[in-house]
Amino acid sequence: MARINHETTSKIVADFGSKPEMLVQILQTIVGRFGWIPEETIRQLAEELNLSRADVHGVVEYYHDFRTAEPGNHIVKICQAEACQAMGSRKLTDYAKRTLAMSLHDTENDITLEPVYCLGNCALSPAVMINGKTHGRVDEARFNELLDDMRGSD
Ligand code: FES
Incomplete structure (x- = not known):
């Protein structure tokens, strides 16, 4: 995935009318196109939208999808919401962390693991x-199969 630059950030901001109230949509556009939001982009957004850096950081931190570190080529997300928790997603998450030897939000060997x-x-x-x-209905065995398929697609 390409890395966002200064010019592209300005263009995206302009596309949303340089309006501070469009910050979430601007961030969604950046993450959708580039996968993450570098610190220098946060700084630039604050300047161009006339917001404080803390304002932009606050929004970035609030939304789980707004990554501030470059993800791997493979993104593995495990649902942590209520219905999935009731069906063992916590146990599956622990298994994934052990199997991939990483914590949630980490990137190792080109794989990013996220809640x-x-x-x-x-x-x-x-x-x-x-x-x-x-x-759906992913148990440990199915998770292993999915990882194998994912690695096989490289
Ligand atoms: S709680 Fe809806 S998909 Fe996990």
């Missing part, structure tokens, strides 16, 4: 999303 809060797949919980595709 997500409802994938709209509650009837088939616990749910996992790998590289944008949702999978």
Whole structure:
């Protein structure tokens, strides 16, 4: 994924009319196109939108999807919301952390492991999303298969 630069940030801000109230949409656009928001982009957004850096940081930290570190090529998300928790997503998350030897929000070996809060797949919980595709009723064995498929797609 390309890295955002100064010029592109300015263009995105202009596309939203340089309005501070459009900050969330601007951040969504940046993450959608570039996968994450570097610190220098946060600084630039604050300047161009006439906000404090703390304002922009506050919004970035509030939303789980607004990453501030470059993700790996593979993104594994495990649902932590209520229906999935009731069906064992905590245990599955622990298993994923052990198997991948990383914590949530970490990136190792080109894989980023993240929590997500409802994938709209509650009837088939616990749910996992790998590289944008949702999978339901994921137990440890299925998780291993999904990881193998993911690695096989490289
Ligand atoms: S609670 Fe996990 S998909 Fe809805």
